[in-house]
Amino acid sequence: MKPVLFLCILLLASSCMKEIDLEHMRPAPKLVLNSVASNGEILKASLSRTWFYTDGKPNQLLEARIGLYVNDQFKEEMSLNMDANDYYSFGNYVASYIPVSGDKVRIEVEKGGFNSLLAETTVPYKPELISLKAESFIRDDYYGSTQSRFKITFRDEPTVGNCYLIMVYRGEPHYEYDDYEAPPIYQDEYYWHKEYVDYSSDPVFENKISILDKVMGNDWLSGGGGRPFSDELFNGKEYTMTLKGNSSYGYNPGYPYLEERLPDSVRVYLYTITEPYYKYLSALTSLYDGSLNNDLADIGLAEPVRVFCNIDGGLGILGAACVDSLTVVVPKAN
Known part of the structure; x- marks a missing residue:
């Protein structure tokens, strides 16, 4: 009886299988242009093309x-x-x-076998950090753990809706040993790395987390x-953004004692960015967020995030930005 039952299950399972030929779904390839015009930096652009799933990862140069x-x-x-x-x-x-700042930049691309591309943007002005x-x-x-908090104050231009990008870096003093029995020697430089702050600690980003995500513990x-982020909550006003940094669990024993070690520093970069670039970056950050919607989209139960494009005739982004930065010492925890 069991072999007969197994055979029936096998036949039912095989009847649900269907071989799909993807080649008839292959679209015509498109050019992909990505570039950001940044005030004071040489202009660069990446040019590639779309590729089909069955192509693997071809050379796109x-x-x-x-x-x-x-x-x-x-x-x-x-x-x-x-x-x-x-x-x-x-x-x-x-x-x-x-x-x-103020330059109108246009890029035109011609490549045989592809549609021509055109993209245009205007370089924004420096933010008022x-x-x-x-x-x-x-x-x-x-456990002796400490945490940092950063307060960034800037003023928003009142006449237009502005878009921004904020980045936080942490600098740690670089020490090396000449002799492991002697104290390490400061090398007159800092190592800088991205600080993985919790952006949900500021109201500007609160609406990026759904109620379901909070219920599931993803806060x-x-x-x-x-x-x-945009100036929707503070248009035309001075605003102070508060962000929490990573937790630190004491110092590496290889470093000097706490009272002798030089303090860390923090550097904040605030960019004014164009609206198309803001939409593009917002889509990318949404894709990388560990949200319930993304999990459902992965299995086909929710609408996937659509990445914004402002390239006529193809795909990609021509963004523009202008940056200001400030650096301060991180004080010892009280």
Whole structure:
């Protein structure tokens, strides 16, 4: 009886299987352009193409004509940098032009076999970053853990709706040993790394966490690469953003004693960004957030996040930004 039952189950299971040929679903490939015009930095652009699921991960480095226009005047053709020693520009198209605030930047791309691309943006002006204050407090007396809190004050321009990106870095003094029996020696430099702050600690980001996420215990908003926000809550006003940093569980025994060790520093970068760039970054941060909606979207039970695009004729983003920064010492916890 059991073999017959097993055979029936096998036949039922096999009847639910269907081989799908994906090739008839293959769309025509499109060019993908990604670039950010930042005030005071050489303009770079990445050009690639879309690829189909069955292609694996093909080489997408493309040679094309990329024309750069500034304030409606032709500036130059961007050149493909293939110098492998140039880490930050290798594989990108590079211009000699350095954008400044107020410039209208247009990029046009021509590549045989593809639709031509066109994208345009205007470089924004520098944000008004007023002050940065760092605090430290004891989080757990038993384990000796401490936590930092950062208060960033800036003023918003009242005449227009503004979009921003904020990033927090932490600097730790660099020590090395000449002799393991002697105290380590400070090397006159700091190591800087991204501070993984909890962005949910400020009202600007509260609406990014749904009620269901809070019920499920997901009340943390990360953002190692920074987090975008708009001036919806404080348009035209001075605003102080409060963010909590990582917890620290004491100092490495290899460092000098606490009273001798130089303090850490914190550096905040505040960018003014264009609205299309804000929409693009908001979609990316939503994709990386550990939300219930993303989990449901992965199994086809919710609408997936759609990434914003402002490239006519293709995909990608042409954003623009202008940055200000402040650096302060992180005090010892009281």
